[in-house]
Amino acid sequence: MSNHGNSTSTSSKKKPYAPLGYIFISGGVLSSLGKGTTTASVSYLLKSRGYRVTIVKCENYLNIDAGLINPIEHGDAFLCEDGTESDMDLGTYERFLGQEMGLHNFVTMGQVYKSVIERERAFGYDGEDVEAVPHVTDEIIDRIKNAGERDNAEIIIIELGGTAGEYQNILYYEASRILDYSNETPVVHVHVSYMPTPSHIGEPKTKPTQLSVKQLNSMAIQPDFIVARAKKPIDERRRERFALFCHVKHDHVIDSPDLETIYGIPMVFADQEFDTKLLAAMDIKKPRKRNMKEWTEYVEKVRGSKEHVSRIGIIGKYFATGDYELRDSYAALLEALNHASVAADTESEIVWINSEQLEKVEDPSTLLKNLDGIIVPIGWGERGVEGKIRGIQYARENKIPYLGLCYGMQLAAVEFARNVVGWKDAHTEEVNPKTKHNVVHIIPEQQRIMENRAYGGTMRLGGWECLLKKDTYTYDIYNNTEHMLDAKRGLISERHRHRYEFNDAFSEEMEKAGLVIAGRSVKESLVEFIELPREEHPFFVATQGHPEYKSRPLDPHPLFVAFMNAAVEQNEK
Numbered sequence: 001m002s003n004h005g006n007s008t009s010t011s012s013k014k015k016p017y018a019p020l021g022y023i024f025i026s027g028g029v030l031s032s033l034g035k036g037t038t039t040a041s042v043s044y045l046l047k048s049r050g051y052r053v054t055i056v057k058c059e060n061y062l063n064i065d066a067g068l069i070n071p072i073e074h075g076d077a078f079l080c081e082d083g084t085e086s087d088m089d090l091g092t093y094e095r096f097l098g099q100e101m102g103l104h105n106f107v108t109m110g111q112v113y114k115s116v117i118e119r120e121r122a123f124g125y126d127g128e129d130v131e132a133v134p135h136v137t138d139e140i141i142d143r144i145k146n147a148g149e150r151d152n153a154e155i156i157i158i159e160l161g162g163t164a165g166e167y168q169n170i171l172y173y174e175a176s177r178i179l180d181y182s183n184e185t186p187v188v189h190v191h192v193s194y195m196p197t198p199s200h201i202g203e204p205k206t207k208p209t210q211l212s213v214k215q216l217n218s219m220a221i222q223p224d225f226i227v228a229r230a231k232k233p234i235d236e237r238r239r240e241r242f243a244l245f246c247h248v249k250h251d252h253v254i255d256s257p258d259l260e261t262i263y264g265i266p267m268v269f270a271d272q273e274f275d276t277k278l279l280a281a282m283d284i285k286k287p288r289k290r291n292m293k294e295w296t297e298y299v300e301k302v303r304g305s306k307e308h309v310s311r312i313g314i315i316g317k318y319f320a321t322g323d324y325e326l327r328d329s330y331a332a333l334l335e336a337l338n339h340a341s342v343a344a345d346t347e348s349e350i351v352w353i354n355s356e357q358l359e360k361v362e363d364p365s366t367l368l369k370n371l372d373g374i375i376v377p378i379g380w381g382e383r384g385v386e387g388k389i390r391g392i393q394y395a396r397e398n399k400i401p402y403l404g405l406c407y408g409m410q411l412a413a414v415e416f417a418r419n420v421v422g423w424k425d426a427h428t429e430e431v432n433p434k435t436k437h438n439v440v441h442i443i444p445e446q447q448r449i450m451e452n453r454a455y456g457g458t459m460r461l462g463g464w465e466c467l468l469k470k471d472t473y474t475y476d477i478y479n480n481t482e483h484m485l486d487a488k489r490g491l492i493s494e495r496h497r498h499r500y501e502f503n504d505a506f507s508e509e510m511e512k513a514g515l516v517i518a519g520r521s522v523k524e525s526l527v528e529f530i531e532l533p534r535e536e537h538p539f540f541v542a543t544q545g546h547p548e549y550k551s552r553p554l555d556p557h558p559l560f561v562a563f564m565n566a567a568v569e570q571n572e573k
Contacts, residue, residue, distance in 0.1 A: 025042070026160045028215070030194055034192060038190070044266050048275075050289075053153055053157060054147055054148055056158045057106050060168035062109055065077075065086060065111075066085050066086055076331040076332055079462070080105075080462065082103055186281070189216075189224050193229065206245070213226070225277070226254065227256050263298065266292065309347045311372050312349065314375050335548070337350070339557070340564040355391070356384040359384065359390065375404075378497070389411050392415040404542025406497065409530060429442055464493065464496050465522040466522065466529070472518035475490065477541075478492050501544065
């Protein structure tokens, strides 16, 4: 038979996408109570049973993405492989699922409104009066379905940002109600809520959750499950109160106490057969078997005693929020260190060092002594920059393992230029545009972008290939992981988020002084890795990329593992 038959025959038609179900996960009482880890844990459990899953995060803000949000405001923007600057929860999803997220997994109200308005301006609604319902809610539903289809997911899990009752997110809830009302595909609603225990009473209180569920009911949504977040496991009395006043089945109240590691949450949920109950709620009659062997082994290692202890100093400036310190500003970095610490069999004690304070002290050793490793992570602008440079100098001169990430690589180049080559005015053009030794300067195409004030989503973003030199320490580190290094061509790929780069005009003189350029980008030949020879320093490696965004519990990033191993050796000295 000819191969040139009717292309529209029944056999060649693509079947319409039809998932097994949608799971909406909302939050009540307060923010940052664990919706992201609940979403990731539920998704992991379903994936561990062999179901293809994907996640969509719905954010309330009108920003198009998280790229221009101060990290103190909303935590560390997570950088996806496709260049999307997303909410940090997408990093949690990647770490739990071991699969990449992208723009289609991240929805903001700004994106939604922008698409609706642009469509209206193009006469895409054929003269209708465009309204929140159904046009905005249809746009939300379309994006959820698109994510499922793009990822070929059988089950789509949607995390609704914020808390129930906020006016900013009401259209997301309305979209979930409409999707449920359409009765095309099973829709399950999980409500994560906090159960406080006031110290003067000593008894956990269910009333805040009752009021939160009342907010859902006012939007015509009845949760199928309640995930009770609390310091300790809930008792039978509290479970009965939830069932009675929130109209939820007794065994659909899921316990979620505080744990020493978030990676233990899937095991707590599995013990309560949460995934089995979710599948039943989606009318999936014969659920596939669960396999959590690798995950369980990892969690046991996390909880087990370690042979070593390593003190790691992180020199940054995105710590303070009012009178408190905010760890979320460096969330991906902390997770990468945790993964590597397990691999290196060491407890990692994190020492936060404010770079502005480091500028003021007469002797930097007062803040940096007794450290086994130093990291200078991502950062922007002039504030605290001299403190970071002092920290890098201290690490280089005292032979303390050093890992520079993005700005940490740029400032390592500045420190080397000043204190080894002898160019005392050396600096990054970002801070001192008039210096004669701008060893870090703006990427030319970025200069034009900034002149037009087109800041959003315009940096060098996402995954970029890099060619490593084979006779370098960096190459040896990546060579330990076959899936990250194309050994035949010496290629790796890391995610990037920057406008400034190492200035190649100074590379020859700096290399003569002992700096090793260990890797360059394939496309533009930009410097991606610098290091010091191992005979001069036990571990001094810095990268323009962001390896922290690619580290996962079951697959720790080799750069962080090598750094932690060096910190262990430093501690033993």
